[in-house]
Amino acid sequence: MMRVSTSARGGKGPTSAGRCASVILALVLSATAALPAWADVSRPNIDALVRYFDTIVFGAEIDPALASKELAKWDQPLKISLQGQPTPSHRAFVVAHAKTLANLTGLPVNVQPPGDKSGNVKIVFVPRSTMARLKIPGASPQMVSRLAAPGGCYFIAYKKPPKRIIQAVIVVNVEREEDRINHCLLEELIQSSGLPNDSNDMRPSLFSDYDHLLKPSRTDTILIKTLYDPRMKAGLSRHDALKAAKAIIAEFDAKLP
DSSP states (O other): OOEEEEEEEESSSOOSSOOOOEESSOOOOOOOOOOOOOOBOSSOOHHHHHHHHHHHHHOOSSOGGGSOSBOOEEOSOEEEEEEESOOHHHHHHHHHHHHHHHHHHOSOEEEOOTTOOOOSEEEEEEOHHHHTTOOOTTOOHHHHHHHHTTEEEEEEEEESSTTEEEEEEEEEETTSOHHHHHHHHHHHHHHTTTOOOOOSSSBSOTTOTTOOOSSOOHHHHHHHHHHTSTTSOTTOBHHHHHHHHHHHHHHHHHHOO
């Protein structure tokens, strides 16, 4: 059975349709809460980082029954194709973020030439009015409409078997401000790589509804590098993944400035 992970991002700020976790041909959208009290914790302790890893990789805010049961990630080169109405600046954004993703995951990540639609990651740039009307394999019209509602960007990632991400589609509102498009591209490329959930527990972070970063924070870097560490085997149960993650996170925390 093919699984589908989804995520959506709003326009000016957080909306009632936030990002969401892995589901089976269904959609989980994060509910908006009041802005929590928080501190800019640039160096959280190891246990806090493990909890954050758990939330981002395995969490499902609305229905715990839809949470991922095993670790999933890419195990093949990513080939990104741009479709719809991308501008030269949009391509430049994607090229820069592809380098970031390659450095963090250790996987080859390449942007296909203009007009090449053969990528396993397809980024579709369309006007907002079109976002809800796209026909995306494995996604019902209701799912696509709900993902498109915030008006920013969204992704759908495909896993077969559940531990292996094989494709992703990212849809971007081409009418947004350039800096928001830039942020959205980075966020969705990272989230469609096996970190689909969102949380405001640690900030600044790509996974927070309230931040619009153009590069991963230190905490984000630790999470992504941990997921793609060779010792973090795809298919691990949540229990075994978190047990392995603690030691790996501790190593990266010690190495990173």
